[in-house]
Amino acid sequence: MKIKKRYFGLIGIAIFAFILYNLGIGKILQVLSGINLVFIAAALLLGLSTILLKGLKYKIVVKAHNKNISLLDSTKYFTIGFFLGLVTPGRIGEIARALYANQKINSLGKSISTVVFDRAIDLAILIAMGFIAALFFSLSLQIEVIPAWLLALIAVCFCMLLFLISRKNIARVFLKPVFQAIVPDKFKQKAKTGFDEFYHSISEAKENRKWLATAVGVSIITWIVTVFTISLYLTSLNLSVPLHFVFLLLPILTLVDLLPISFSGLGTREAASIFLLSFYGIGAAEAVAFSVLVFAIGYVVCAAIGFAMFVRESAKVDLGMLR
Numbered sequence: 001m002k003i004k005k006r007y008f009g010l011i012g013i014a015i016f017a018f019i020l021y022n023l024g025i026g027k028i029l030q031v032l033s034g035i036n037l038v039f040i041a042a043a044l045l046l047g048l049s050t051i052l053l054k055g056l057k058y059k060i061v062v063k064a065h066n067k068n069i070s071l072l073d074s075t076k077y078f079t080i081g082f083f084l085g086l087v088t089p090g091r092i093g094e095i096a097r098a099l100y101a102n103q104k105i106n107s108l109g110k111s112i113s114t115v116v117f118d119r120a121i122d123l124a125i126l127i128a129m130g131f132i133a134a135l136f137f138s139l140s141l142q143i144e145v146i147p148a149w150l151l152a153l154i155a156v157c158f159c160m161l162l163f164l165i166s167r168k169n170i171a172r173v174f175l176k177p178v179f180q181a182i183v184p185d186k187f188k189q190k191a192k193t194g195f196d197e198f199y200h201s202i203s204e205a206k207e208n209r210k211w212l213a214t215a216v217g218v219s220i221i222t223w224i225v226t227v228f229t230i231s232l233y234l235t236s237l238n239l240s241v242p243l244h245f246v247f248l249l250l251p252i253l254t255l256v257d258l259l260p261i262s263f264s265g266l267g268t269r270e271a272a273s274i275f276l277l278s279f280y281g282i283g284a285a286e287a288v289a290f291s292v293l294v295f296a297i298g299y300v301v302c303a304a305i306g307f308a309m310f311v312r313e314s315a316k317v318d319l320g321m322l323r
Contacts, residue, residue, distance in 0.1 A: 012259075015267030019274070023285050031237060031289035039236035044297055046229040051302055053222040054078050057215050061118045062105065064211035065201050069104045076309045077101045081115070083306025086299060094119065100313055109198035117205055117212070120162060121219050127155050129223070129251035136248050226250060233293045241280050249276055253294070269294070 020028075055075025062069050069077075081097030098111040105111045205212060231246045241249075256272045273287040282290075 012267035015271055017267075019267070019270050019284075019288060023288060027285040028289050028292065031285050032292065034238065035293075036236045036238070039232050040293075040297070043229050043232035043236065043293075044301065046225055046232065047298055047301060050222050050225050050229065051075060051079065051305070053218060053225065057121070057218040057222065058114070058118050060211055060215040060218060061121070061205075062101070062114050064117070064205045064208040064215065065105075065110055065114050066204050066208070067105050067110065067114075069101070073101075073104055076313070079302055079306035080310045080313065081306070083303045083310055086303045086306075103313075107201070110201040113198050113201035113205065118215075121212075121216055123158060125216070125219055125223065126251055126254055127158060130255055131155075133248040133251045223250070229298065230294070233290055233297070236293070237286060237289055239277075239280075239282055239286055239290065241277070241282070245280065252276060266295070 052071070052075060055071055055078045058078050059069060059071055059074035062074065077097050077100050080100050081094040084096045085094035095112070095115055098108065098115045101114060102108050102111040105114065227243070227247050227250055230250055231241070231243055234241050234246070253269055253272055253276075256268045259268055270288050270291045273291040274284045277287040277290070278284075
């Protein structure tokens with residue numbers, strides 16, 4: 001019997017419930033009660049700065065597509081995408097950001113292209129950071145957190161996917177049966193137009209490599225700021241972890257978050273935190289408390305902003321394309 005994909009997210013919830021049952025909520029609350037609010041305030045400020053940096057990166061990606069949007073709009077659309085991605089396994093909901101960005105870009109195909117490029121930059125850097133982290137854990141600690149072959153497979157699949165997406169004729173061959181089977185006749189002309197706009201936009205972005213390179217640079221800066229933010233979470237709980245280890249911890253936790261077996265990494269992130277932080281003598285309750293902080297401040301704050309923008313902007317989104 002096949003298990004419906006929407007039930008996969010329940011696996012993470014089950015893991016989280018198991019962890020809470022074994023540790024006891026009281027222990028976790030006791031750890032959180034000793035939190036240093038000064039460090040939390042600093043972490044919150046850095047977290048808000050990363051939201052602006054990610055908005056800036058998306059603005060630059062849009063610029064690479066020969067369109068201009070304000071930093072306020074690009075940040076707003078990023079937070080909306082983050083909120084929608086947070087409530088879907090694997091964050092697939094982020095692609096809906098294109099519908100909102102289309103208010104300023106005025107081309108759905110181009111809007112989708114900007115989101116694809118934005119996410120591709122994030123994933124490429126994440127995979128690279130994941131390789132570095134995996135090598136460190138393997139060579140320095142003699143543990144295989146993520147098998148090298150799995151990361152290599154992810155990298156190969158990612159490169160193949162980018163290649164297929166970037167080749168219009170190949171994509172047309174693969175998508176044509178799907179197009180004929182599931183797209184209603186009244187939508188087909190709009191779908192064809194969007195398809196052509198998407199590939200025209202890809203060509204435009206390829207010609208604006210300096211803007212794409214700038215977006216990559218901003219993304220790397222965002223990673224560095226996030227590392228310091230994560231370090232502040234740990235310090236606020238009086239947990240001593242070297243900064244270089246935090247740099248290696250972050251890509252592992254991010255990869256775990258993307259697994260389509262949980263919502264927002266719930267359960268899987270806690271399990272990974274318990275395992276990885278144990279190498280520095282940090283107990284399970286402390287590790288779970290740290291993971292809760294990551295979620296509550298690093299995720300919920302951004303998602304709350306995104307939800308507010310989602311409610312505000314939904315009435316403005318032109319859904320005529322779906323009629």
